[in-house]
Amino acid sequence: MTNILQKSNDIKQLLQTWRKALHQIPETGMHLPKTIAYVTKQLDTMQISYRILDHGAGILAQIGMASSPCILLRGDMDALPIKEESGEAFASVNGNMHACGHDLHATMLLGAAKLLKENENEIHGCVKLLFQSGEEIMAGAKAAIQDHILENPHVDAGFATHVISNIPVGVIAYGEHAASSSTLFEIHVQGKGGHGSMPELCIDPIQAAVMIYQGFQGLIARECGVSEEVILTFGQLSAGNSTNIIPDSAILKGTLRTYDKEKREYIKQRMQEITQGIALTTRTTITLDILNEMDDLHCDPALNDFFAHSIQELNSDFKMINQLHTAASEDFAAIAECIPSSYFAIGAAIDPPQNCYGQHHPKVRFHEDALVIGCAAYTKAALDYIEKQS
Numbered sequence: 001m002t003n004i005l006q007k008s009n010d011i012k013q014l015l016q017t018w019r020k021a022l023h024q025i026p027e028t029g030m031h032l033p034k035t036i037a038y039v040t041k042q043l044d045t046m047q048i049s050y051r052i053l054d055h056g057a058g059i060l061a062q063i064g065m066a067s068s069p070c071i072l073l074r075g076d077m078d079a080l081p082i083k084e085e086s087g088e089a090f091a092s093v094n095g096n097m098h099a100c101g102h103d104l105h106a107t108m109l110l111g112a113a114k115l116l117k118e119n120e121n122e123i124h125g126c127v128k129l130l131f132q133s134g135e136e137i138m139a140g141a142k143a144a145i146q147d148h149i150l151e152n153p154h155v156d157a158g159f160a161t162h163v164i165s166n167i168p169v170g171v172i173a174y175g176e177h178a179a180s181s182s183t184l185f186e187i188h189v190q191g192k193g194g195h196g197s198m199p200e201l202c203i204d205p206i207q208a209a210v211m212i213y214q215g216f217q218g219l220i221a222r223e224c225g226v227s228e229e230v231i232l233t234f235g236q237l238s239a240g241n242s243t244n245i246i247p248d249s250a251i252l253k254g255t256l257r258t259y260d261k262e263k264r265e266y267i268k269q270r271m272q273e274i275t276q277g278i279a280l281t282t283r284t285t286i287t288l289d290i291l292n293e294m295d296d297l298h299c300d301p302a303l304n305d306f307f308a309h310s311i312q313e314l315n316s317d318f319k320m321i322n323q324l325h326t327a328a329s330e331d332f333a334a335i336a337e338c339i340p341s342s343y344f345a346i347g348a349a350i351d352p353p354q355n356c357y358g359q360h361h362p363k364v365r366f367h368e369d370a371l372v373i374g375c376a377a378y379t380k381a382a383l384d385y386i387e388k389q390s
Contacts, residue, residue, distance in 0.1 A: 001115070001119045001122060001379070001383060004115070004314060004376050004379050004380050004383075005314045005315055005372070005373075005376045007115055007376075007379075008111060008115065008372045008373075008375040008376035008379065009372050011111060011114065011115075011375070012368075012371065012372050014111075014114075015107055015108070015110075015111050015368070015371040015372065015375060016368050016371065018042065018106075018107045018110055018111075019103055019104055019107040019368065019371060020090040021038060022035060022038060022039075022077070022098070022103040022106055022107060023088075023090050023091075023092060023098050023103045024090055024091075024092050024093075025038065025092070025094075026079030026080075026092045026094065026096035026097055026098045026103070027078065027079055027096060028078055028079055028080060028081050028096055028136070028137075029056075029078060029133070029134055029136075029137055029139075030055065030056035030057065030078075030133050030134040030137070030139060030140065030143070031056050031133075032056065032058075032077065032078060032133050035077050035078075035106070035133075036052060036058070036059060036131075036133075039059055039077065039106060039110065039131050040052070040059060042110055043059070043061055043110075043113065046113060046114055046117050047117070048061050048062075048063060048113055048117050049061065049062055050062070053143070053144055053147045053149070054143070054146075054147045055143045055146075055147070056133050056134065056143070057132065057133055057134065057140050057143035057144040057146075057147055058077065058130060058131045058132040058133040058134075058140060058144060059130070059131040060128060060129070060130055060131075060144070060147075060149050061113060061128070061129040061131070062126060062127070062128050062129070063113065063116045063117055063120055063123060063126075063127045063129070064116075064120060064123035064124075064125055064126045064127050064386070065123070065124065065125060065126055066126055066152075066153055067125065067126060067153055068125060068126070068153055068154065068156060068389070069125040069126070069156050069385070069386050069389030069390060070125055070126040070127075070128060070153045070154060070155050070156050071125075071126075071127055071128070071155065071156065071157050071158070071159060071381070071382050071385045071386060072128045072129075072130060072149070072150070072155045072157070072158045072159070072335070072339070073109060073112060073127060073128070073129050073130070073158075073159055073160070073378050073381070073382055074109075074129075074130040074132055074141075074158060074159070074160040074332060074335065075102075075105035075106050075108060075109030075129075075130070075131055075132065075160070075161070075378075076102045076105055076106070076131075076132045076133075076135035076140065077102050077103070077105065077106035077131050077132065077133065078102055078132075078133050078134055078135055078136055078137075078140065079092075079096045079097055079098045079099070079100075079102060079103075079136075080096065080097055080098075080099045080100060080136055080360060081095070081096055082096065082097040082099045082360070082362050083095055083097065083362060084097040084099070084362055085362040085363045086362070086363050086364065086365050087363070087365075088365060097362065099359065099360050099361060099362065099364050100136065100359045100360060101162070101163040101164075101165065101348065101359065101366050102135065104163045104348065104366055104368075104370060104371055104374065105161065105162065105163065105374070106131055107371055107375075108161065108370075108371055108374030108375045108377075108378055109129055109131060109378060111371065111374075111375030111378075111379075112129070112375050112378035112379045112382070113129055115375070115379045116379060116382060116383075119383075122383065123382075123383070123386060124386060124387075124390045125386035125389065125390060126153050126386075127382045127386070128149065128155060130144060130149060132144060134331075135330070135331050135332075137184075137292065138182055138184060138292045138293070138294040138329065138331045139292060139331070140331060141331040141332060141333075141334040141335050142331070142334045144335075145334060145335065145338060150335075150338055150339060155339050156339065156340075156389065157300075157303060157339060157340050157341065157342075157385055158332070158335045158336060158339050158340070158341035158342070159307060159341065159342050159343075159344075159378070159381045159382070159385075160330075160332045160335075160341070160342075160343050160344075161343070161344045161345070161346050161374050161377060161378065162330070162343070162344075162345050162346070163345075163346050163347075163348035163366055163370050163374065164345045164346065164347055164348060164349075164359070165348055165349060165350075165356050165357065165358060165359055165364050165365070165366055166349050166353045166356040166357075166358055167345065167346075167347035167348070167349055167353065168347045168349050168353060169347050169348060169349060169367050169369045169370060169373070170315075170317060170318055170319060170347060170373075171318075171319045171321065171347035172308075172311060172318055172319065172320055172321070172344055172345065172346055172347065172373075172377075173320075173321040173322075173323060173324040173344070173345040173347075174299070174304050174307070174308055174320075174321075174322060174324050174342065174343065174344045174345070175299065175304070175322060175323055175324035175325050176298065176299055176301050176304065177259060177296060177297070177298060177299075177325055178297045178298075178299050178324045178325065178326065178330070178343045178345075179296060179297035179326055179327075179328055179329055179330040179333065179343070180229065180231070180257040180258060180259055180296050180297075180326070180327045180328070180329055181256075181257060181258055181259065181261070181264060181293070181294060181295050181296040181329065181333075182255055182256075182257055182292075182293070182294045182329030182331075183255065183256040183257075183264065183268065183290060183292075183293045184253075184254075184255055184290070184291040184292045184293070185253070185254055185255070185256065185271070185288060185289065185290050185291060186251065186252070186253045186288075186289050186291055187209075187212060187251065187252040187253075187275060187286060187287070187288050187289075188249065188250075188251055188286070188287045188289075189205040189208045189209050189212070189239075189249060189250040189251070189252070189284050189285075189286050190205065190248070190249050190284060190285040190286070190287075191203035191204055191205035191208065191246070191247070191248060191249060191250070191282075191283075191284045192248065193245060193246050193247050193248040194245075194246050195244070195245070195246070196243070196244035196245055196246055197244070199246060202246040203282070203283050203284055204246050204282070205239055205247060205248070205249050205250035205284055206239050206240070206246075206247065206250055207282055208250070208278050208279070208282040208284045208286065209237055209239060209250040209252055211278045211281070211282065212252060212274070212275060212278055212286075213234055213237070213252065215274045215278060216232055216234075216254075216271065216274065217232070219232070219267065219270055219271070219274065220232050220267075223267075223270065224263070224267070228258070228260060228263055229258060229259050229260070229327070230256075230257070230258045230260075230263060230267065231255075231256075231257045231258070231327050232254065232255070232256050232257075232267070233254055233255050233257075234252055234253070234254040235253055235254055235255065236251070236252065236253040236254070237250070237251070237252050237253075238250065238251050239251070253291075255329075256268070256271075257327050257329060258296075259296045261295070268290070271288060272288055275288050294329055294330075294331050294333050294334060295333050295334075295337065296329075296333060297329075297330045297332060297333040297336055297343060298333070298336060298337075299336060299341055299342050299343055300336075300340035300341060300342060302340075303340050303341065303342045304322070304342050306342075306384075306385070306388070307342045307344065307381050307384075307385075308320050308322065308344075310380050310381055310384040310385075311344070311377050311380060311381065313380070314373075314376050314377070314380055318373075324343070324344075324345050328359075330343065342381075344377065346370050346373055346374050346377070347370065348366040348367045348369075348370035349367060350365045350366060350367040351365075
């Protein structure tokens with residue numbers, strides 16, 4: 001196929017229509033019935049075969065021959081539990097928001113599906129397209145793998161992209177160590193509630209929760225070297241519902257991110273030791289549970305170079321940067337552990353970068369020119385890879 005970027009630009013209006021529709025029906029986690037219904041409707045219209053994966057992992061479509069070489073293109077499509085404040089005319093109103101740009105990813109993959117299907121006779125191999133659920137909770141990729149997406153035929157390589165809200169359009173970044181690991185944890189503090197005027201008769205779980213917060217920050221500050229790239233963030237602390245009642249319990253939730261597996265295990269051990277020490281000090285009962293865990297995203301250097309060259313051919317003005325190394329996490333890492341894979345970040349800043357909101361913010365916005373670039377990148381990567389391997 002020639003002039004792939006132009007062909008992608010030719011369907012820009014359709015891409016925008018798909019994106020706006022998906023943006024207005026954001027769903028979270030592994031249960032995306034409206035999103036899946038919308039995507040499969042478009043696949044049906046394009047006469048592309050697919051199957052809906054078990055356990056809500058998403059949709060696996062297939063184009064070309066059921067034989068090697070085979071490449072997997074992945075686009076996630078789950079949203080976040082954020083009330084949108086973007087001001088967009090097509091903003092969501094259901095209490096969820098595509099604040100990470102997954103609506104663009106699903107749209108770009110749909111666009112690639114259309115272009116690939118229209119040129120299916122040129123595909124001397126197989127392209128699998130994974131419209132994935134549950135990326136934000138680090139569960140979708142693992143579930144998809146368990147549903148045998150990498151077999152029948154066996155997948156030889158994986159390719160994924162992610163839009164970035166504060167990188168200019170036309171900038172495309174990649175790297176060998178593209179994203180950090182993620183450990184999602186929850187801490188339950190059980191105390192003894194009572195009247196706020198009689199704390200001596202109670203066991204205050206808020207006191208323990210505050211000590212845990214401070215203790216964990218001290219763990220990072222005093223037991224992790226500056227070069228070790230370790231981040232521990234609490235995103236939720238909840239307790240009580242009244243000003244004059246000491247609550248029975250408190251809950252903290254957070255994430256631990258690093259590139260070093262040994263350091264990750266050390267910190268997890270220390271987290272347990274700190275919580276039990278605080279439990280003894282405050283007379284509370286504290287349990288720390290690991291909700292989910294994903295290793296860091298390690299991309300194949302040779303594949304990175306191949307796909308970077310392929311995407312650069314779309315437009316010599318694209319600024320390709322081999323420096324993607326972020327503390328954000330990505331459950332595409334589970335796929336990259338199984339097959340050689342690459343992951344590319346696509347600039348989608350709608351304003352000057354310094355004025356843009358970051359991902360996961362209720363006011364974040366994305367430039368729709370990124371749809372054209374992403375659609376073309378998926379298409380070009382698949383065709384070039386299969387042609388090379390064939």
